[in-house]
Amino acid sequence: MKKIFKALKYTVAVLFIVLAFVACDREYSSIESDVLGENNFNFNASQLEVPIITYNRNLSGQQINGLTSNLLGFFNDPIYGTTTASIVTQVTPTSFAINSAEMFGINPTVESVTLTIPYFSTQTGVETDGTPIYRLDSLFVENNNPENIKPIALKVYENKYFLRNFNPNNPEDNSQNYFSKADASINSTDNFAEIESGTINFDDHIGFTFFDGDIEPSSAARAITDTVGETSSTTYLPPAEVIELAETPQSKAYWKSLILDQAGLPTLSNTNNFHNHFRGLYIKAEAKNGEGSMVLLNLADTGATLTINYSSEDGDDTDTDRDTGTYVLNFNGNRLNTFINNYNPAILPTTPNTTNGDEKLYLKGTAGSMAVIDLFNGLVDCDGDGQEDDDALECFKKTFRKTDKNGNVLAPVNELYQLKRLINEAHLVIYEDETFITPDDPKDANGEDYHTYDRLYLYDLGDNSPILDYNFDVSIDASNPLVSRSFTLGRRITDENGISKYKLKITDLLNSILIQDIDNTxxxxxxxxxVNLNLSTQLLNDIGDVTGVPASTVITPRGTVLHGSNSADDDKKMRLEIFFTESE
Structure with a gap:
C-alpha cells in the first residue's frame, strides 16, 4: 500500500453541512485564536485520510486480582471457543469488636452457612401480586437469549493457598499481583495463576468441600418473610446466587472447628491472623454436559456475604431453648478471577505484522487478544515527489502546523504550536469482518444479533490511560454502560445489508499532538x-508495545473480529479520517 496523505477539497455548501453537524454533535473547548490559526479564516473544508497500521497482540499473564467484578461460569463464544471462569477469594469478618472465649455463647453449634452473591440486575416491572420483576444485566449465554440459560456445575472448596498482599520480590511496588495462566491446551481442568516466582495450581490447594452441585442463574426476586405473632410481612430483595455450605453434619462440624472454636484465640482478633487461619474459598465452575452459562458477579456489594448462623445455650437449665446469632463475613481482601480458555487454534494469530499491518483484528476478553493502532507509522510520501521517505508523524505535524516560507514549522509560542489547519473532527472507522459475523447469526429474545451490544474501548498505550476524547466526553451514563460515552466510543452501526462498523473519535488526541507536541501515537x-470502567491492569511480562490492558476487557467473555488496516477489502480497511478547516 502506498502511504500518502490525501487531502480532499469540498465545496462551500458541503462545508456548512459539516460545520452544522459538528456544532450539533459536540461542544468544543475554547482555545485562543492567536494560538491555533490566522485571524482571518479562508474556510475551505477538507478531509484528510491518514495511513495507519493495525496489528494483533495475543494476551497472556493479565492481572486477575483487584477487579471490580468477577465472572463465574462457562461460556461458548461462537467464534473463539469456550471460557470457564472461577473465583478464588479471601473472606473477612465484618467486625473484630468482640473476641472472648464466649463470643459465640456457651456450647455453640453451627445451624447453617449461607453464601450470598448478588447479580447485577435491573427492576423492569412488578407482578400483580407485588413481586418485583428483574432482568439480569450481566448474563452471558447462547445468543444473548435469557431463555438459553443452562446450569453450571459448581464446587465450593476451602482454599488452602495463602493469597499474600505484599510481593517480597518487588521492592518498588510491593503489592502482590496475580496473573492469568488460561491456556486449556496445558491443562483443561485446573485453575492457575502466575506470580513472579512461579505458577500456582489452586486445585493442588483444596481443603474441605463445602458444596458440590449445580446452580442456574435466575432473575427471580428473593422473598424474605418475617412473622411476628400472627402477622407476616414479606420483603423482596434483588436476584442473587444463594448457596448453602453446611448441609451435612460433617460440614457443620468443620465450620464449627474453623470459626466457632476459635473464640478467644488470636485467629479472630484481626484481619491478618484470620486470613492466615482461613485462607478463603475456591469457587470452581465447570460446564455441565458441555454447556453452561456465565454471569458477572458483584462480590464487592454489601449484600455479598458468607453468613454463619449458630445457636448456643441460653444458660437456663429449665428449658431447651437456645440463643441464636450470626457471624457475617464479606469478600474484602484478595480476590482472583481464574480462566480456562479452550480456543479454536485456527483463530488467534501467532505473529503480528507490525510493519504492514494485519488483515484481520481479533478482539477477545478474558485473557484473549487485542489490537494495536499505530497512527503514524513509518515513512510516507509527504511532499508529493513519489518517494516514501518522510516520517509519517512529522508529515502530519507539517501538514497542520504553521510554517515559514521555507516550509519549516514555526517555533511554539508559550510551548504551544500555531496551526494553519484546524481539526474539527477526527475518527477511526472500523468495520466488523462479515466473514465471521453475518446478518444470519442467530437472534436473541429481542430479535437482535449476538454483537448488538459490543463496545470497543480505545486507550493510550503509552501510559495505559483513557485517551483525551474519552475524558472530555460528556455523554456519560453511569447507570447504563451500553450507551455511555457514545460520542467518543461510537456504538455499533449496522446498515440495511447487515454490515456493521464503529466510529471512534480521537479529535482531542490529535489536537494535543499538534498543539502541545504530546507524543501519544x-x-x-x-x-x-x-466502557465506564477505565482502570488499568498490569501484565506479568510486556507483550511487545503492550504493558497493560483495561480491566474491563479482562471480565469481558465475548469476542469479535474486525477488518485491519491491511484488509483485502479496501473499502473496509481501518482508516483514520480527519475533517478540518483551513486558515490559509
Whole structure:
C-alpha cells in the first residue's frame, strides 16, 4: 500500500453541512485564536485520510486480582471457543469488636452457612401480586437469549493457598499481583495463576468441600418473610446466587472447628491472623454436559456475604431453648478471577505484522487478544515527489502546523504550536469482518444479533490511560454502560445489508499532538462490556508495545473480529479520517 496523505477539497455548501453537524454533535473547548490559526479564516473544508497500521497482540499473564467484578461460569463464544471462569477469594469478618472465649455463647453449634452473591440486575416491572420483576444485566449465554440459560456445575472448596498482599520480590511496588495462566491446551481442568516466582495450581490447594452441585442463574426476586405473632410481612430483595455450605453434619462440624472454636484465640482478633487461619474459598465452575452459562458477579456489594448462623445455650437449665446469632463475613481482601480458555487454534494469530499491518483484528476478553493502532507509522510520501521517505508523524505535524516560507514549522509560542489547519473532527472507522459475523447469526429474545451490544474501548498505550476524547466526553451514563460515552466510543452501526462498523473519535488526541507536541501515537483497542470502567491492569511480562490492558476487557467473555488496516477489502480497511478547516 502506498502511504500518502490525501487531502480532499469540498465545496462551500458541503462545508456548512459539516460545520452544522459538528456544532450539533459536540461542544468544543475554547482555545485562543492567536494560538491555533490566522485571524482571518479562508474556510475551505477538507478531509484528510491518514495511513495507519493495525496489528494483533495475543494476551497472556493479565492481572486477575483487584477487579471490580468477577465472572463465574462457562461460556461458548461462537467464534473463539469456550471460557470457564472461577473465583478464588479471601473472606473477612465484618467486625473484630468482640473476641472472648464466649463470643459465640456457651456450647455453640453451627445451624447453617449461607453464601450470598448478588447479580447485577435491573427492576423492569412488578407482578400483580407485588413481586418485583428483574432482568439480569450481566448474563452471558447462547445468543444473548435469557431463555438459553443452562446450569453450571459448581464446587465450593476451602482454599488452602495463602493469597499474600505484599510481593517480597518487588521492592518498588510491593503489592502482590496475580496473573492469568488460561491456556486449556496445558491443562483443561485446573485453575492457575502466575506470580513472579512461579505458577500456582489452586486445585493442588483444596481443603474441605463445602458444596458440590449445580446452580442456574435466575432473575427471580428473593422473598424474605418475617412473622411476628400472627402477622407476616414479606420483603423482596434483588436476584442473587444463594448457596448453602453446611448441609451435612460433617460440614457443620468443620465450620464449627474453623470459626466457632476459635473464640478467644488470636485467629479472630484481626484481619491478618484470620486470613492466615482461613485462607478463603475456591469457587470452581465447570460446564455441565458441555454447556453452561456465565454471569458477572458483584462480590464487592454489601449484600455479598458468607453468613454463619449458630445457636448456643441460653444458660437456663429449665428449658431447651437456645440463643441464636450470626457471624457475617464479606469478600474484602484478595480476590482472583481464574480462566480456562479452550480456543479454536485456527483463530488467534501467532505473529503480528507490525510493519504492514494485519488483515484481520481479533478482539477477545478474558485473557484473549487485542489490537494495536499505530497512527503514524513509518515513512510516507509527504511532499508529493513519489518517494516514501518522510516520517509519517512529522508529515502530519507539517501538514497542520504553521510554517515559514521555507516550509519549516514555526517555533511554539508559550510551548504551544500555531496551526494553519484546524481539526474539527477526527475518527477511526472500523468495520466488523462479515466473514465471521453475518446478518444470519442467530437472534436473541429481542430479535437482535449476538454483537448488538459490543463496545470497543480505545486507550493510550503509552501510559495505559483513557485517551483525551474519552475524558472530555460528556455523554456519560453511569447507570447504563451500553450507551455511555457514545460520542467518543461510537456504538455499533449496522446498515440495511447487515454490515456493521464503529466510529471512534480521537479529535482531542490529535489536537494535543499538534498543539502541545504530546507524543501519544500508539493506541490499544479492546472489547469491553463496561466502557465506564477505565482502570488499568498490569501484565506479568510486556507483550511487545503492550504493558497493560483495561480491566474491563479482562471480565469481558465475548469476542469479535474486525477488518485491519491491511484488509483485502479496501473499502473496509481501518482508516483514520480527519475533517478540518483551513486558515490559509
Amino acid at each position: 500508539k493506541l490499544g483497542l479492546v472489547l469491553s462490556n463496561n
